[in-house]
Amino acid sequence: MTLSIVLVVSAALFCIGLLAALSRRHAIFILIGIEMMLAAANINFIAFWRFAPQPAPPTGVMIAIFAIAIAAAEAAVGLAMVIAVYRHFRTTDVDQLNRLKG
């Protein structure tokens, strides 16, 4: 297993997440896509730390753990907002949520 394979997997995961975030209409699926892009980024942090010359301080792991914690908080806020948006507009279709258009 080399660094290149891990980076390819991570890039693929990022592209899948980006595609999901751009193409899905449902707000929750967009959130899932964003989570997938975050996961791809975490994989990169871990991979670059794992394939660096050892012994190295566990910086990559630390950043990944922080990112996961922040992603959890972000997911909670995002879901709460989706629920609030649904209660207000009776829909979660982001195409119809265009009140802020110019």
Add this chain to the structure above:
Amino acid sequence: MNLWITNNVWLIPATPIVAALLILGFGKRARLVAAVVAALGQVVALTMSIFAFLPTLHAHGFRVVENFTWFSFGDQAQRIGFVLDPLAAAMLLMITFVGLCIFVFSVGYMGEDKNFSRFFAYLSFFSGAMLGVVVANSLLLLFVFWELVGLASYLLIGFWIERPSAATAAKKAFVTTRIGDMGFFLGILWLYHKSGTLLFYDGGRGCLENVAVLGATATFIALLIFCGAVGKSGQFPLHVWLPDAMEGPTPVSALIHAATMVAAGVFLVARVYPIFSVGAINGITPSLTVVVWIGVVTGLMAALIAVAQCDIKRILAYSTVSQLGLMMVSLGVGGVAAGIMHLLAHGFFKALLFLGAGSAIHGLHHEQDIRKMGGLRKLMPITFATYAIGMMALSGVPFVFSGGWTKEEILQTTSHWPASRAPYYLLMFGVVLTALYMTRQIIYVFFGNRRAASEQAHESPGVMTLPLIVLAACAIALSIVLTPAWPWLEDYLTGHAAKFDASLLIQLTLLVSLVLVGIGVVLGVWMYRRAGETDPLQTKQPALFRFLENKMWIDEIYDRTVIAFSALIARLSDWLDRNVWDGLVRGIGAIGQLLAALTTDADEGVINAGVDETTDGARGFGRVMSRLHSGQIQIYLGALALGMLALLLFYAWLA
């Protein structure tokens, strides 16, 4: 003996004025309080006047002066003050005493009026203002009180404000006297310019004590001051307001005609007499000659008009004008004391006559036409008796009536006037006329058959008849100090010691005046013995009667000349204002508008357009930018992704 009051004479005018303010403060409903306060103010003023009068008896040439600085500007100080001398003291007594009688009478006469308390406030104010005129020791202060008298008369003549005729009469009185006051004021200014002070007496520096510095201008100053007296005392040609002033309530007429207002003019001439007599040769100066002739014309004209009047109060009004003319003649020929004596005596019996007329009017339920009266002798015995005394005093019946002695005194002084004998003969004719019209009035009102208005007549209540009795008693009692045998009042005024000399009692002029009054009364009785609803003079001499009844058309002449002229001027000014001045203003306005139009174009075309262009650009740019904000979150997200891709490619290209 120097009482405290002699140094504080200002308290005498102040008391009624304070009373007036108090009454106004108490409001409309405090009717009893109003009457009591007004009468009390008058009683206090009367008491103080008596105490002020007492010391003047003991010293001849008594004069107490209290001066103080009113205000100063630069190095000039305007000083005013109060003076107490025999002239002022006698006037104070007369005004407060007659005033008190009129106040008491008013309680009955105005009993039903809804503005009872306001009436008493004005009455008190009137009396206070007149007392101020009397004690003023500065021509300026005198002028201030003089104008207050004018104001009070305006308020009282127009007291029944809901009557248009009363409002008009008040206005007429105010404006007419103002014409005279204009001259008076110019006289004051000229006097101040010449003498540097307006104080009458100032320890040798007053304007009356140094009349010599005036020189030849004294004549003009005196004549200007006399203008004021002509206006206030109803002398020809400014007498027209006085008969119209009858629109006021009768007690007001009594106050105006007896104690205040008209007395002010005569008093003024007497007060500033030294200015009139500067440079007198044989007792004649040009200004005094004018005074004499104005007096003669007024006296005779008013007496003639009085013969043909039918309103009981109007007859008395013209008799006042005529008597004032008599006083002016007396002052003019040098008989200052005689004039003032007649003024004092006249104050008592004219108040009596007016209040008597008021009593008759009250008894007849406000009927004033003497042709509708008649036979009141039996119905109103007290009014009749007192009125008859007043009538005889006015006509100048000698021996027991005060008016007889003073009139005789005036005739005697006039007969010695060196300039001309004409005023003497004209005055004698005036005396006959006075007796004639008073006889006519008394026959119409009290004798003969009862006519339309006298059916429900009744005697007035005690509060009204008591002042009549008191005044009638005074009209008789006053003659004790007026006889030539013991001319106490004259000597008091001129500052000599009175001597008793019984041999002077019967003089030629006494017989002359007796004959004159006799002619008048007999003529009156003969002419009006069968007087009915129409006047006998009217049937015999209709043209003459009409001429006199219409007051010699003087009002109409004024209407056609002076008033028409000022109306013409007013119309001309109006036209000028509308067409010339207004046009000018509009022209300037149009220029301004033109300029405004030009600047509008500049503003719109240049400045605004520039600003508009800028804002249009900003708005268009904003529109373009706002179109980018589609509100579609995924488009934003796509843009972010593209941007990131572009960055990546850029870095790849750099590397």
